[in-house]
Amino acid sequence: MRGTATIALVLMSLVLLSGPAAGREWEDAANRRIRFNFASRETLSTTVWTDDTESGENGWTHGDFSSSATPHFHVDTYMAYSGSSWWCGTFDFDADGGYGNNWDDRLDVPSTDWTGYTYPVLTYYYRCDSEFNYDFTYAQAESNGTWVDLNRGYTGTTAWTSDGYYLGNKDNPAVCRFRFVSDAAYSDADGYYLSVGGGFACDDIQIYDFNTTDVLFFDDVEGGGLCTPSVPAAAGDYWHISDASACQVYSPTHYWAVASPDTDFVQPNLQNWLQTPVVNISSYRSVVSCTLWVVFQGWIAGSSGGGWVEEVTTDGGATWNEIGSWYFDQCGYGYGPCDHFLFGLGATPYLPGTGQVAFRWTVLSGDDGISADPVCPYSSAGITIDDVWIDIEYDTPVEETSWGRIKSLYR
Secondary structure: OOOOOOOOOOOOOOOOOOOOOOEEEEEOOOOOEEEEEOOOOOEEEEEEEEEOOOOOOOOOEEEEHHHHOOOOEEEEOOOOOOOOEEEEOEOOOOOOOEOOOOOEEEEEEEEEOOOOOOOEEEEEEEEEEEOOOOOEEEEEEEEOOEEEEOOOOEOEEEEEEEEEEEOOOOOOOEEEEEEEEOOOOOOOOOOOOOOOOOOEEEEEEEEEEOOOOOEEEEEOOHHHOOOEEEOOOOOOOOOEEEOOOOOOOOOOOOEEEOOOOOOOOEOOOOEEEEEOOOEEOOOOOOEEEEEEEEEEEEEEOHHHOOEEEEEEEOEOOOOOEEEEEEOEEOOOOOOOOOOOEEEEEEOHHHOOOOOEEEEEEEEEOOOOOEOOOOOOOOOOOEEEEEEEEEEEEEEOOOOOOOHHHHHHOOO
16 A cells, blocks of 8 residues: 555535625616625535434445456466567557456466475566565465465566576475565556556476476477466455444444454455445535545554545446555554544546546455454454445526626616
């Protein structure tokens, strides 16, 4: 994530200003005088939708983005090492190729038996262009059935080069893969990191015995390639309305939670989204601002590999715009475990659209899930959401007063 969300309590006050419209007088040739008022433009504010989580789901929706994930590794000639290469990238975002947020892609090397050999080695050529120190590609092998990183993670920009690792201290048969992982922000998808041909590509993948030079596996990626692209299995949707804790609730007795029901643990590899109902503000003339206010709590440490993303749509869901990417552990930042925070999510830069406004949160967790902060006297994890409402400011119309029409009354 880009940084830590240091969130303070928000104190709001509403001031209603009113007064008489500015008066004007006009006098004709016969010294007849009329006084009239111009209608002045006035900015008003109103709450267009609110929910206290006490009426069930009430139009909210939620789901699991990982259930619809598709592999991005594919055979391509674009910027290839020779002929064709395996590329974890796309042209969906820009013409020179790139990658998106929240990708978790694997390229699985076929299981390779090295019985009878003493020094099996994995070698390959690779290039990468991904956000430095945030988005990584790992070469991995199984050891006692557990995935182990062979490298420290390729990140930043590297032109085509070779690399290799000893496999003799790993499982036999050798089970290897490449894994590309991007975080929740800064990629070609949102335009904050513009790669060229990102995120990762590899070619001439080989497992051979160093002592005998016997080749046990080789994929030059010609003719379709011999490796297999994959993505993680669906993690499941864990958003639910809970009443398990008086500490987590803001206005009794219910709130939204993403931790596994009746536990203080967020499951691994989640991409769980929660969306407000679509609210129609198109009937308000000249909406100048739109803000969703949310009362929430947060226990997602940056070290957990998790976080959450905030998005808004102003066209009913046809397009979504990222407006925030955060991690936050309120006990770790000195707040109490039962404190609540008021946070504003702004839709204003994306108005008017069609005036069909909705907001959503996507909670992300790493390979180990998210556990409660051990220093908190109250155990919980993830984020909770209670009272929410949408405020807008809009302009009243200006009455176009016609001098000709006024004069005609006194001719």
